[in-house]
Amino acid sequence: MGQIILEHQTFSFNEILAGKWQVEAPYFKESLLFCQDWLSGKQEFVLKTSGSTGNPKDILVxxxxxxxxxxxxxxxxxxPTQPLLLGCINTAMIGGKMMLVRAMEWDASIYLCQPSSDPLKEAWLQQPYDFVAMVPMQVESSLRSQEQTQFLRKIKTLIIGGATSSPKLVAEIKKARLNAFQTYGxxxxxxxxxxxKIESGDLIYSVLPxxxxxVDDQSCLWIExxxxxxxxxxxxxxxxxxAPTSFKWLGRADFIxxxxxxxxxxxxxxxxIExxxxxxxGPINYFIIGEADEYLGQRAVLIIESELYQKKEQELLEVLKSNLNKYESPKKIYGIPSFQRTDSGKINRHETFKLCGLN
Structure with a gap:
């Protein structure tokens, strides 16, 4: 029988449907209210988009x-039947809500915790899960601990979404031999x-049944x-x-x-350039973006999540110049202490761009 397991409480789906539950934390209350609505047969739900390419908005699903x-x-x-799941990503977003839906549809037992960057540090969450969804930041944090890495290896299927995994994280996942998949959606x-599947070679996405x-005439993906x-x-x-059912992701047209x-x-x-x-x-976050240029229209610049780069700026620009063509090579480096991110953990390039004082 399916159930939701909190640190100090466990509720069966029958108890949740009947309203025989009481929690104080607002996060768990909202999560269980959603489950109660689902179990009672509610047909429509309002969800928030992540806001990675524009303002967040509500959509009806x-x-x-x-x-x-x-x-x-x-x-x-x-x-498998009656699987064991971990719900560690924000249930206010689609990824977290779908973990709750999967638990109810699959008649699963799901351990549910408040979203944090380091969920597997909690002893009560260190279980041999069949299926787990994480955001890249959580996987990256867990891989820093030898003990948590062992529990990551025990996860039969780990999906990573909310944002694209960095090349550095992909390399670490391969090294740790996790059965991990990057999602697209x-x-x-x-x-x-x-x-x-995150394994040797490029990431090749295979579609669900x-x-x-x-693709359209601009090589942008369409989905039915x-x-x-x-x-x-x-x-x-x-x-x-x-192939007809698989693709490589190259980038976003609006970032070109x-x-x-x-x-x-x-x-x-x-x-x-990773x-x-x-x-x-060192292991820092960074991205390339276009800065207005009077002669070129736009020029490539490098934005890094660090302010400790000035001594190495010219040397780094020269190395990049020798490895890229003259248009691709960043013409300037800008550093800020912390990137702007969406609620789902994606780097918001345009908002971070504004913090650098660029136009």
Whole structure:
């Protein structure tokens, strides 16, 4: 029988449906109220988008969409009956809510905790889970601990979403030999519609059952999925189709830099320079963005999450220049102490860009 396990309380889904539960923490109260609505048959739910490419907004999703998403994920991973789950990402967002839906649809037992960067440090959460969803920050934090890494290895299926894993994190996951998958999806598709096994080579995303994909004339991905309301959902994600049901993600069209008529994909450059940045500045967060330039229209600049770079700036720019072409090579480095992030943990490039005093 399915149940939700808190640190000091356990409630069966029957008890939640009957209202035989009481918790004080607002986070758990909101989570259990959602479960009670679901178990009582509620048909529509209002969810918030992450705001990674614009202002966050509310969208209405149906029960049917969420059921289809949970069913497709179970089929994709061949989830066993009555599995053990961990709910450690924010249930106010689609990823967290879908973990609750999966638990109820799969008749699972789910350990539910307040979202934190380091959930596996809690002894009561160190369990042999069948299925877990985390954001990159949580995986990265857990991998810093030898004990927590051992528990990550025991997770039969770990999906990572909310943001794209950095090249550094992908390398660490491979080294730790985790059975981990990077997700691709959005609130409009009710969580992920494709997953990429993190293993040797490039990440290749395979779509869930009954999902169809293609590209427009700008190589941007379109999606036809039973868990989406729109018949065809057009994205701004530039991809390379590998097969009718799989693709490589290259970057976002709205992040493209037009420098002297040359189109530059920041995300591709970021992967290429990961080792150079790590060797010069250590394990820091960074991204490439376009800065207005009178001659080129835009020029590439490097934004780093650190202010301790000035002594190495010129040396680093020279190394980057020798490894990239003249348009791709950053012309300037800007450092700030902390990046702006969305509620789901994604780096908000445009808001961070503003903090640097750029235009």
């Amino acid at each position: 149906t029960r049917s969409q969420m059921e289809k998403s949970a069913k497709a994920t179970a089929e994709f991973f061949k989830i 959005m609130t409009e598709t009710v969580s992920h519609i494709a997953l990429a 009954e999902v169809k994909i293609g 999925a039973p868990m989406a309301q729109e018949k065809r959902l057009q994205t701004n994600d530039i991809v390379e189709l590998v 830099i037009n420098s002297g008529g040359v189109k530059i994909h920041p995300e591709i450059i970021e992967k290429q 080792k150079i940045i790590a060797a010069s500045l």
